[in-house]
Amino acid sequence: DSGVTQTPKHLITATGQRVTLRCSPRSGDLSVYWYQQSLDQGLQFLIQYYNGEERAKGNILERFSAQQFPDLHSELNLSSLELGDSALYFCASSARQTNTGELFFGEGSRLTVL
Amino acid sequence: DAKTTQPNSMESNEEEPVHLPCNHSTISGTDYIHWYRQLPSQGPEYVIHGLTSNVNNRMASLAIAEDRKSSTLILHRATLRDAAVYYCILRDYGGSQGNLIFGKGTKLSVKP
Numbered sequence: 001d002s003g004v005t006q007t008p009k010h011l012i013t014a015t016g017q018r019v020t021l022r023c024s025p026r027s028g029d030l031s032v033y034w035y036q037q038s039l040d041q042g043l044q045f046l047i048q049y050y051n052g053e054e055r056a057k058g059n060i061l062e063r064f065s066a067q068q069f070p071d072l073h074s075e076l077n078l079s080s081l082e083l084g085d086s087a088l089y090f091c092a093s094s095a096r097q098t099n100t101g102e103l104f105f106g107e108g109s110r111l112t113v114l
Numbered sequence: 115d116a117k118t119t120q121p122n123s124m125e126s127n128e129e130e131p132v133h134l135p136c137n138h139s140t141i142s143g144t145d146y147i148h149w150y151r152q153l154p155s156q157g158p159e160y161v162i163h164g165l166t167s168n169v170n171n172r173m174a175s176l177a178i179a180e181d182r183k184s185s186t187l188i189l190h191r192a193t194l195r196d197a198a199v200y201y202c203i204l205r206d207y208g209g210s211q212g213n214l215i216f217g218k219g220t221k222l223s224v225k226p
Binding site: 035056 | 163201
């Protein structure tokens with residue numbers, strides 16, 4: 001158990017819909033990261049937050065947005081969903097914002113868009 | 115971040131040692147070598163990391179070439195539970211961001 005909690009574990013929805021994925025980081029971790037893993041693209045970094053502020057952006061689509069709340073949990077919002085958005089979405093946390101700490105990953109949220 | 119090259123797949127027999135290679139010929143002085151692995155249906159997990167010297171922990175050993183252009187993750191006795199995708203990642207400790215950049219990794223199969 002990494003200490004990172006993601007909900008829901010599975011989600012099935014239709015094209016054009018909007019979903020929210022939730023992540024609770026390890027106790028005390030200030031950084032949260034979101035990753036997308038699809039079969040053909042591997043693990044792709046989406047976005048990082050540190051103590052409520054955006055720190056780094058990766059290959060995140062404009063239809064996607066995220067935020068980190070004062071209690072440090074984070075949400076990833078995916079809108080106008082397309083079939084290609086079907087993937088595993090992982091959240092990770094670390095104590096620091098820089099490259100010197102280990103990342104702890106949750107078990108992921110599997111999104112299926114029909 | 116500098117790039118790494120790993121074999122797509124490797125096979126091992128249970129209870130035998132496994133040597134997973136990684137090439138990183140463009141590594142810079144501030145790059146640490148990190149290894150993560152992803153078991154089936156799970157998120158990635160940290161395995162080990164090092165800078166110049168060889169490193170050991172309860173999970174594995176990391177052997178780093180003297181010129182740092184390659185490294186090898188060593189699992190001393192593979193178990194069925196070690197079947198996973200292993201990622202070799204360079205992290206610039208001089209950088210201001212914390213995200214990991216994953217490549218394709220090496221898929222390790224372990225035969226009983």
